[in-house]
């Protein structure tokens with residue numbers, strides 16, 4: 233099976249909205265190529281400077297590449313993507329453009345390797361692609377990953393903000409459910425902190441397959457239950473920590489269930505919320521009974537830690 237790589241040139245301000253829309257429209261992976269990245273110095277976690285290939289970045293503004301299974305990417309879907317994105321309020325129509333490319337399944341793994349290097353994602357966690365050698369001088373907790381077609385390499389702010397909450401509050405005796413696990417990165421982080429009871433859920437079969445492969449790489453496949461599931465609708469267990477890095481309107485749907493499924497004093501760690509929606513989510517969390525413990529913001533994305 234092949235993949236359609238759909239590239240969209242946009243102005244920087246609309247990146248979170250466009251990413252959210254593409255996820256909603258069923259993109260299986262989104263890569264953000266920011267022309268500003270080429271101006272920065274890139275250092276990996278053991279101090280080596282690595283070069284980015286200018287050919288991988290646009291000369292100006294932002295290029296978003298998103299990936300769809302070729303069977304899903306119909307003409308109607310393409311029309312819908314174009315229409316939805318061109319109707320965004322602050323989109324710059326002078327910059328907006330679309331292009332399409334077919335990627336053979338066999339080339340996919342190499343595509344990722346161009347983008348993915350070891351890096352420190354938070355105070356305690358470093359992410360190491362499974363094909364890279366790594367010398368862990370800082371004694372970080374290492375998450376070994378091969379993201380494949382699932383979201384969650386740790387370099388997206390929505391994921392790294394979750395890692396920051398996790399390292400601050402998660403304790404070995406907690407029971408954790410990771411809703412929308414994607415690559416499994418957040419469940420692996422909890423395992424590295426000594427958590428014994430972890431359940432990882434995703435709506436997408438492919439994400440569960442990738443998550444299971446990543447659990448094996450991190451030697452925790454027997455300690456984490458990984459299954460498909462839709463939010464907390466089928467859940468009957470009680471948890472100390474519920475994590476969900478999805479999108480504001482989907483998180484909204486699980487606020488009441490999360491409160492019910494949490495033990496007293498438990499944490500609801502949410503992310504994937506664009507700034508414009510954060511007040512709405514905070515209000516709803518408070519109305520449900522939660523106390524807002526910490527709010528992190530990065531690149532117009534918001535991550536909220538609420539406590540029961």
Ligand SMILES: C[S@@+](CC[C@H](N)C(=O)[O-])C[C@H]1O[C@@H](n2cnc3c(N)ncnc32)[C@H](O)[C@@H]1O
Pocket residue numbers: 382383384385386390391394411412413414415416417418433434435436439461462463477478482504
């Ligand atoms: C932004 S990714 C997060 C991946 C990873 N947890 C991270 O933090 O990097 C969101 C994930 O939520 C999953 N998802 C979306 N809607 C869902 C739902 N209703 N129930 C369960 N998972 C869902 C998607 O398939 C995707 O893997």
